[in-house]
Amino acid sequence: MNKRNKRSFSSTTRSTCTSPVKKSKSPMVKIVKDIASTYKESVAINTKQMQQRASDKAAFSVKRCQELAFECGVEKTVDSIYAMSKMFESEYQREFFCGQLSLDLRLGYIKKWCRDNNLE
Structure with a gap:
């Protein structure tokens, strides 16, 4: 009888004493976490958009250089x-080539660049 009482007593004590007290999060903590999450998502989206714009700009400048090259007589x-x-x-070559050069200067520049780089 004594043993039986000890077991039931110890199991009840153990279950109530060892379980941690649950703390409820304050509304402010939830708001701050939501803000941090939203900010992180915004930064990721903005970074992706900036990379896409840079890629688009490079593609446009290459296309513009090609147009100018054919315009000045490149075969x-x-x-x-x-x-x-x-x-x-x-990027430097593209910017320079699109600068204020005449048709003759552009054509000469391409020919000289090709000679210097063994691409004749």
């Missing part, structure tokens, strides 16, 4: 296209 051959693809890889 539409595989070798010329390949040379332009190498020349216009660099």
